[in-house]
Amino acid sequence: MITLRLILAALAFAAAASVSAVEYNQFLADKSTLSFVSRQMGVAIDGRFRKFVATLAFDPARPTAARARLDLDLASIDAGSQDADDEVVGKPWFNLKAFPTASFVSSAIRPLGGDKFELAGKLTIKGKTQEISAPFTFRQDGSNAAFDGAFTLKRLDFGVGDGVWSDVSTVANEVQIKFHIVAAPVAARK
Amino acid sequence: MPDTRYTLTAIVLHWLMALLLVGLFTVGLYMSDLPLSPQKLKIYSWHKWAGVTAFTLVLIRLTWRIGHRPPALPAMPGWQKAAAHGMHHLLYLLMIIIPLSGWLMSSAKGFQTVYFGVLPLPDLVHKNKELGDLLKTVHASLNYGLAALVVAHFGAALKHHLLDRDDVLSRMLPFLAGSR
Ligand code: HEM
Numbered sequence: 440m441i442t443l444r445l446i447l448a449a450l451a452f453a454a455a456a457s458v459s460a461v462e463y464n465q466f467l468a469d470k471s472t473l474s475f476v477s478r479q480m481g482v483a484i485d486g487r488f489r490k491f492v493a494t495l496a497f498d499p500a501r502p503t504a505a506r507a508r509l510d511l512d513l514a515s516i517d518a519g520s521q522d523a524d525d526e527v528v529g530k531p532w533f534n535l536k537a538f539p540t541a542s543f544v545s546s547a548i549r550p551l552g553g554d555k556f557e558l559a560g561k562l563t564i565k566g567k568t569q570e571i572s573a574p575f576t577f578r579q580d581g582s583n584a585a586f587d588g589a590f591t592l593k594r595l596d597f598g599v600g601d602g603v604w605s606d607v608s609t610v611a612n613e614v615q616i617k618f619h620i621v622a623a624p625v626a627a628r629k
Numbered sequence: 630m631p632d633t634r635y636t637l638t639a640i641v642l643h644w645l646m647a648l649l650l651v652g653l654f655t656v657g658l659y660m661s662d663l664p665l666s667p668q669k670l671k672i673y674s675w676h677k678w679a680g681v682t683a684f685t686l687v688l689i690r691l692t693w694r695i696g697h698r699p700p701a702l703p704a705m706p707g708w709q710k711a712a713a714h715g716m717h718h719l720l721y722l723l724m725i726i727i728p729l730s731g732w733l734m735s736s737a738k739g740f741q742t743v744y745f746g747v748l749p750l751p752d753l754v755h756k757n758k759e760l761g762d763l764l765k766t767v768h769a770s771l772n773y774g775l776a777a778l779v780v781a782h783f784g785a786a787l788k789h790h791l792l793d794r795d796d797v798l799s800r801m802l803p804f805l806a807g808s809r
Contacts, residue, residue: 479670479740480670480671480673480674480743480746481743481746482740482741482742482743482746483741484739484740485739519739519740520738520739520740522665523665525665526665603666603667604667606667609667609670609671610667610670
């Protein structure tokens with residue numbers, strides 16, 4: 440009980456102390472994109488996910504208190520060609536039947552100065568979880584907030600593309616993920 | 630005495646390209662029906678690199694050709710001369726537009742061509758599925774056209790050699806120089 444009281448008190452204090460008190464927490468799917476760049480025989484191939492949901496709460500005045508979660512529907516992939524889209528469904532790649540979604544859950548957000556921040560958290564793909572971190576920028580976009588960031592993951596850390604595809608000289612191990620998340624503020628606290 | 634033979638450069642380019650084109654054609658047919666695999670991606674890349682090589686070679690060959698007229702044809706009916714010239718023009722045209730169509734197709738399909746993984750060729754068209762599918766048909770059809778012409782070209786050369794017994798074939802051969 441003591442701890443609960445402490446937390447409540449801390450929250451109340453934090454809420455009172457926050458000056459800007461604008462929390463962006465309404466994910467705008469239509470304005471957001473989640474794309475990636477893979478490399479095939481040394482050639483960059485652009486891809487993206489069409490369906491994903493971000494659950495977030497970000498107050499620029501209190502970035503360290505921010506949270507973010509991302510759930511994506513792996514079947515909504517556009518891997519660059521029909522051949523590739525059909526291929527990644529299968530067991531060696533995402534094994535969609537067993538693992539239809541991937542998720543990211545933030546553990547910490549750290550200001551890097553100016554409009555730059557660093558996001559750390561756990562990324563789960565194909566039942567395997569890895570710690571990742573990604574720098575991102577926060578930008579006011581009208582009344583909304585736009586968060587842009589990128590990081591590189593190693594697909595084999597998640598067992599994505601195993602078997603014959605684990606030959607990284609054909610499809611590179613590194614995949615760059617780029618996110619552009621737009622969120623609207625909701626009822627600013629005073 | 631006027632030259633009765635092609636220059637060694639022309640002969641080397643002719644046979645090098647013949648080998649390369651037959652190889653490209655065979656590999657092209659084989660690879661497009663393969664199920665997706667790392668092997669397929671590798672073969673596609675090699676096909677593209679070899680195709681760009683063929684394109685470079687044909688440009689060199691044309692430059693050489695402009696500076697070095699081939700020896701005059703032996704006596705034959707006018708229509709045969711016209712057919713031979715028409716055929717050679719068509720062959721050059723196809724040797725240029727086939728690799729071009731492959732390059733454009735790759736761009737339209739969203740796979741840039743990076744020569745031997747080092748030298749990126751610019752994407753002259755944007756990614757566009759319909760255009761990519763269309764260019765694939767164009768690339769394939771032009772190739773069937775080229776194959777038909779090559780068969781006729783080869784047949785004509787043999788006819789000259791075996792029936793007319795003139796030097797039309799031997800003057801393009803690196804050996805048999807003085808045989809006829
Ligand atoms: C003179 C040179 C070339 C020849 C003789 C050649 C020949 C062929 C042939 C016969 C095919 C199979 C067509 C079919 O029946 O579907 C093919 C497919 C293909 N070629 Fe070429 N090609 C040449 C140059 C190129 C170049 C320069 C590129 C790209 C930079 C290229 C890219 C492709 C691709 C991507 C396919 C597969 C199409 C698909 O299945 O999606 N080719 N080629």
